[in-house]
Amino acid sequence: MRDADVAGGLVLVRHGESVGNVAATAAARAGADRLDLDTRDADTPLSARGIEQARAVGAWLADLPARERPDVVWCSPYLRARQTAEAALGAAGFDLPVRLDERLRDRELGITDRLTTGGMARLLPDETARRALLGKFYYRPPGGESWADVALRLRSVLADIDRREAGRLVLVVTHDAVIALVRYVLEELTEDELFDLVGHGGVRNASVSRLEHVEGTWRATSFDDVAHLAALDAPVTEHEGTDARGR
Structure with a gap:
């Protein structure tokens, strides 16, 4: 447990590479319309x-000074995401309480789910045109969510985290758009600042982002950090599975 005079904060971790990310990368490279994936989004494993x-990530957590280690997940x-949290905590040797919250789920893509960018353009031209008109932030695919919708539910869960975990360091294991939108909400970014932040790639698998709360203001001390993955065989400079509509 951290000292009483140490302010709390957030450690945001995107889940590791999923079979959906692998399928998305393969579909994009093949120029396919759809991902070859047979699980529902909530059940797609690492x-x-x-x-x-x-x-x-767990090894990185274990190497942190005691005052910088999370108190709760x-x-x-x-x-x-659950597999990522379990494997990371196991590797770190941490026995921390884990709270599951559906408001931290990935953005729901509705009828565009499992379509590549090219597949959406070919199979859903009207939706592609509507997305171009409304813009990435406000476009809501039928049956799905816009980025603004996700921001709305995050305002609720972040208020609960602030209330329940005051003064504690919270490890949040979640998804790429969610991590970017946490920064959007807490740092009061604009739409343009949000998408400048994620650029054309997004938040990488198993990356770490840290935010601290000082004198009523949130600020990021790191974002999309993958230095802890450098020892793995595969390169960590590319943003995995981001050209397709899959996770």
């Missing part, structure tokens, strides 16, 4: 590489 990435209920 790949073997994703498990190793999660363990690398809040986690998306999706399988790939």
Whole structure:
């Protein structure tokens, strides 16, 4: 437990590489319309590489000074996030309480789920045009969520974290858009600042981002950090599975 005079904060971890990320990368490279994936989004597991990435996060956690170690975990209920939290905590040797919260789930893509960018353009041209008109932040695919919708549910869960975990360091294991939108909400970013932040790639698998709360203001001390993955065989400079609509 941290000292009473130490302010709390957030350590945001994206889940490790999932089989959905692998399928998305393969579909994009093949120019396919759809991902070859047979699980629902909530049940899509980590790949073997994703498990190793999660363990690398755990090794990073174990090396932190005691005052910088998390006190509690809040986690998306999706399988790939739960597996990441479990593998990371196991590798770190930490026995921390884990709270699952559906408000930390990935953005729901509705009818565009499992479509690549090219597949959406070819199979759903009207939706592609509507997305271009409304913009990435406000476009809501039928049956899915816009980025603004996700921000709305995050305002609720972040208020609960602030209330329940005051003064504690919270490890949040979640998804790429969610991590970017946590920064959007807490740092009061604009739409343009949000998408400048994620650029054309997004938040990488098993990356770490840290935010601290000082004198009523949130600020990021690191973002999309993957230095702890450098020892893995695969390169960590690319943003995995981001050209397709899959996770």
